[in-house]
Amino acid sequence: MKEGPDIALIGSLIGDPARANMLTTLMTGKALTASELAAEAGITAQTASSHLSKLEVAGLLTQRKQGRHRYFALADDEVGNLLEAMMGLAAKRGHMRARTGPRDPALRKARVCYNHLAGDYGVRMFDSMVARDFLAEEGEEIFLTEEGEGFVGELGIALPDLEKSRRPLCRSCLDWSERRTHLAGALGTGLLDRFYDLGWAHRIEGSRVVSFTSEGERRFRECFPEA
Amino acid sequence: MKEGPDIALIGSLIGDPARANMLTTLMTGKALTASELAAEAGITAQTASSHLSKLEVAGLLTQRKQGRHRYFALADDEVGNLLEAMMGLAAKRGHMRARTGPRDPALRKARVCYNHLAGDYGVRMFDSMVARDFLAEEGEEIFLTEEGEGFVGELGIALPDLEKSRRPLCRSCLDWSERRTHLAGALGTGLLDRFYDLGWAHRIEGSRVVSFTSEGERRFRECFPEA
DNA sequence: TTCATACTTCGATCATAACCGAAGCATGAA
């Protein structure tokens, strides 16, 4: 009986893992750029672009152009509610995401979260800097203290350059593997870039894994002692 | 690469047109055999068998063997509510199936939503009961008030029986055609069953339409006056 | 201007899964 609305269309849109990842990420309510969503879903920009346009045409996402960026967000509350309902059902049935793969342990240890360090190392760095009062938390906001400015300066980071960009210097980001906060923002990006420059670590091609050299690992642990 | 429930699995299951047809058909609340569902979806028995086993493994359907037949039904209310929510979103976005037949107006007027009354009449009943303080809303939760207990008692509903079940007595459900709340839960089911028993209405075979007799319609309007 | 970034479009590859024919199993009837 072909009566009523077409749920298969919406189902198939949510049914693709890459799109489901994007939608889940957007459940935070924050609008994200196409590249951020691509990184989150673990796909290239081309593929993400195709997915995002499908989701927008179907009315699940809205798009806002801002300069070179395109920010995507869930179209409205109803979409969020539907996703929430699906998560509820999935959780009840025990359908958790499969997370078994050879790359997985490396991903949990250290990976890029769009442009900054995440995973165990990302959280460790953040905690260590907070413990030594280099970073101060005020609610959602995070500030670099005066001592912190000295610290990152010694590391060889040019703060004035970072402050020139319109991005906030410090932002918090929630880690899916650790379920704790790590450092994002211009400083988060700056620190990771500095680790690359210092030769402590490098990106694994075609993956989000950040691989530390043994020397780099030693220096990193020295630099960010556990609290 | 995210933590949390796997909505993609459920989405992809609902996302196949053949399976979506089967699930929509089962929204009538009646258990149907594998062959009936195959015919409904327009596929062969082999293909249907494969679909049905996937849906059962995922926990969306339950199966009951009876002789040579296998009867399938939606696993529980939550599945029905999710499907209804998806229909709501699809309808709002204009994603209707190609063939919207003459039965459509009847569907909007009164239909079963898995096991309770939906459509114009479902919303009217809910609104009327809220307006007279028979039902009280507290955020997402809905309660039957003391006056409400008296009211449904007069209608001939045995509350103790309903309360024995583990299902919540009252739950809200979003209506895709009216875009408003109607009553689900054990009481929602109980009320619809009572309308059948009283001869006010009956199900149209092979459809979700609930057809009221002219006498039944009169009594229903009397019983649930518009606010 | 030139260069870099952010994103899209095109084209081709490739993996998944929907599908059905044929055969097999289980139940019930004759």
Add this chain to the structure above:
DNA sequence: TTCATGCTTCGGTTATGATCGAAGTATGAA
């Protein structure tokens, strides 16, 4: 027993769509 029905399993075909490389467009920065 034999036959019919309801459903499942197996095997092979086919269509869909997810993916990425390469190239193109648009915006902003130098």
